[in-house]
Amino acid sequence: MPINKNALIRYQTLDRCFSNPGRNYFIEDLLEEVNNTLSEHNSSTDGIRRRQLFEDIKFMESENGWNIELDKITDGKKKYYRYCDPKFSINNSPLNETEAEQLKAALLVMSRFKGSPQFSWVEELIPKLEQTFGLKESEEIISFDTNPYLKGIEYLGELFEAIHNKQPLKIAYQSFKKEIPDISVFYPYYLKQFNNRWYVFGQQKGFNTLSVKALDRIEKIEKSTEPFIENRQYDFSEYFEDIIGINRGKGEKPELITLWFAPSKAPYVKTKPLHGSQKKKQENESGLTITIEVIPNYELKSLLLSFGKEVKVLTPQWLHKELLEMSYGNLIKS
Numbered sequence: 562m563p564i565n566k567n568a569l570i571r572y573q574t575l576d577r578c579f580s581n582p583g584r585n586y587f588i589e590d591l592l593e594e595v596n597n598t599l600s601e602h603n604s605s606t607d608g609i610r611r612r613q614l615f616e617d618i619k620f621m622e623s624e625n626g627w628n629i630e631l632d633k634i635t636d637g638k639k640k641y642y643r644y645c646d647p648k649f650s651i652n653n654s655p656l657n658e659t660e661a662e663q664l665k666a667a668l669l670v671m672s673r674f675k676g677s678p679q680f681s682w683v684e685e686l687i688p689k690l691e692q693t694f695g696l697k698e699s700e701e702i703i704s705f706d707t708n709p710y711l712k713g714i715e716y717l718g719e720l721f722e723a724i725h726n727k728q729p730l731k732i733a734y735q736s737f738k739k740e741i742p743d744i745s746v747f748y749p750y751y752l753k754q755f756n757n758r759w760y761v762f763g764q765q766k767g768f769n770t771l772s773v774k775a776l777d778r779i780e781k782i783e784k785s786t787e788p789f790i791e792n793r794q795y796d797f798s799e800y801f802e803d804i805i806g807i808n809r810g811k812g813e814k815p816e817l818i819t820l821w822f823a824p825s826k827a828p829y830v831k832t833k834p835l836h837g838s839q840k841k842k843q844e845n846e847s848g849l850t851i852t853i854e855v856i857p858n859y860e861l862k863s864l865l866l867s868f869g870k871e872v873k874v875l876t877p878q879w880l881h882k883e884l885l886e887m888s889y890g891n892l893i894k895s
Contacts, residue, residue: 566709567599571609571617572599576651580643585641588614618642626661626709626818627651707759713776717752719760720776724749729785735778741883742780750792755806755860762797762807764790771795773807805836806860813856816877823848825872835864850875 578586586594595617596608607611609617616880620626630645645733663681708714723730730749733742746766753760759776762868766787771794801807819842822830827849831841836853855861857880865872874881 567606568617570598570602571595572621572651575621576616577643579629580647580650582643582647585634585636586643587636587639587641621651639720654692662668711758711777713779716776716779716782717759719782720749722750723784727789727791729787729789731783732774732779733781733786734774746785746787747774748790748792750795751797753777753801753807760807762795765794766790770811774836779867802837803854803856804858804860805864806858808858808860809856810858815854815856816880817852817854818877818880819850819852819875820865821875822851822868822872824848826868826871845862 575591578584584590590591592609592611592614594766595614596606599606618631621629622631622876629649629651632643632645634643676699690806720730722728728749730747730770731744732747733744735742747763748766749763749773750760751762753762761774761776763772764770788802800809803809815838820835824846827844830849830851831881835851835853838852838854840852841849842852862880862884865874866888
């Protein structure tokens with residue numbers, strides 16, 4: 562059975578209670594502790610009921626869990642729970658078979674990515690897991706739309722390791738706008754793929770702003786002896802929430818954008834939303850009207866232009882006008 566985040570929070574809370582010799586935890590106390598911890602992580606949660614709590618304890622006692630041994634000590638008409646071994650903790654236990662299967666599944670997903678020799682250790686680790694835990698032999702069940710022949714893909718593993726190890730790099734970068742590469746010290750923070758192209762986000766020595774480099778424009782990478790400058794400004798789990806693509810102007814705010822799509826594009830837009838904020842406003846025989854709330858950037862404009870006459874910007878008016886001008890300019894060039 563897969564262990565999701567909420568379940569892991571519950572198991573860790575119960576583990577803390579079972580290993581606490583200074584307090585007797587009855588079922589009601591355990592339920593309160595678990596629900597309080599869940600509420601700390603998600604204020605909108607309704608918590609769990611007694612039945613789920615007993616199922617959690619049963620799972621922890623099983624071979625698929627951690628084989629925990631509990632003393633269920635009677636005190637009056639109730640029982641309190643604690644580990645038989647006060648030094649025991651699920652955090653000190655080796656991987657069980659379920660966890661090994663989950664780890665193997667995650668490694669299999671990683672191993673499907675082709676293009677970087679630095680990830681070859683993944684394929685080497687899977688047979689060891691199978692041998693140690695007696696897991697069934699691996700078979701390929703998933704693939705991704707990746708192109709191992711993309712220029713610059715060979716740097717992906719090296720950049721991944723540099724981010725993980727906080728290793729400054731000296732990068733030779735060939736911009737489309739310059740005739741010779743720029744060489745600079747770069748502190749890498751994050752990797753992202755968009756439109757089948759990889760980018761590395763970081764900070765360039767001498768600048769206090771975020772820099773984005775396309776891997777296919779990198780000519781050479783070397784390790785630098787410069788001290789690493791930590792990322793203290795950007796939370797990349799939130800950085801991309803308000804944009805489509807990778808470009809985000811400093812200080813720009815999301816705008817509510819209303820779009821009309823022709824009937825032929827309606828199914829496509831409904832099943833593959835343009836952005837997580839997409840909401841349907843109206844749909845009839847004449848087409849589909851939606852809203853998205855994003856920072857208008859180059860990638861959004863390019864995406865909308867790709868729909869041609871089958872999309873129309875209803876609001877804001879400035880974006881409608883700008884796309885008309887861009888579309889007209891493209892027609893003249895062609």
